[in-house]
Amino acid sequence: MRFYFIFPLAACLGISCKNSSETISPAASVAVPAVYSKIYGATSITNDGTYITIKTTGVPDHKSAYFSGTNALYEAFTGKTFGGNNFAKNPNSISTQSYTFKIPLNPQMDPAHKATPLGPIGVALNGVPLFNQYAGPSQPLTNEINSFDQYWGHPQQTGSYHYHVEPLYLTQVKASKSALLGFLLDGFPVYGPEENGQTVQNSSLDAYHGHSHSTTEFPNGIYHYHITSTDPYINGSGFYGSAGTVSQ
Ligand SMILES: [Zn+2]
Ligand SMILES: [Zn+2]
Incomplete structure (x- = not known):
């Protein structure tokens, strides 16, 4: 038996030792910039030199009233929810999805500022998709x-869990109200509701709900x-930049 273990090692020493995965993998992979490692909920993050692919x-x-009762993360909820009204549970429950977000490695402003779709428009650090401000076509x-x-x-009905508003677990537990919280499909980062100790107001943002200056992760400004x-x-009124894609 020992022969079978030694032989591949000897072959490997004789020539430059190539990992077998190198010949199987079709696309060249490039190092993933460190900022994307903040997306701790991703199952994989790769970089093909044009797009960052986040699965x-x-x-x-975090806990939710929408897990099935047998899930360790199930927790009943009877309090007030966002906006101050009583929580009114919808009939859906959380199920595992298979998202592939492809976002531009080098985000670019797009003068067309295309409307965001219903469904995922970005990804939060914990891997949960971000949705826009509508419940249906132009329905608040x-x-x-x-x-x-x-x-x-x-x-939603498919079991796809998502945030339309501040992801409270990230702003209260995993990160902070002024932290990087995710990325939209156009590759531009999403930050929390506070900046320099102040609450950010819609009036200080442009029509797409952003602005440009340096941040901790992007000291040269973004x-x-x-x-x-x-x-x-x-x-706000569409993507600031050219959006990548999401499939599920
Ligand atoms: Zn929703
Ligand atoms: Zn800012």
């Missing part, structure tokens, strides 16, 4: 808001979105 299950890493979130759980997310407590919450 996630979309399942939150009016009643949906009451179905946000203890961390201000909820699942356009970035801010989440605020009032509509449109995360994004």
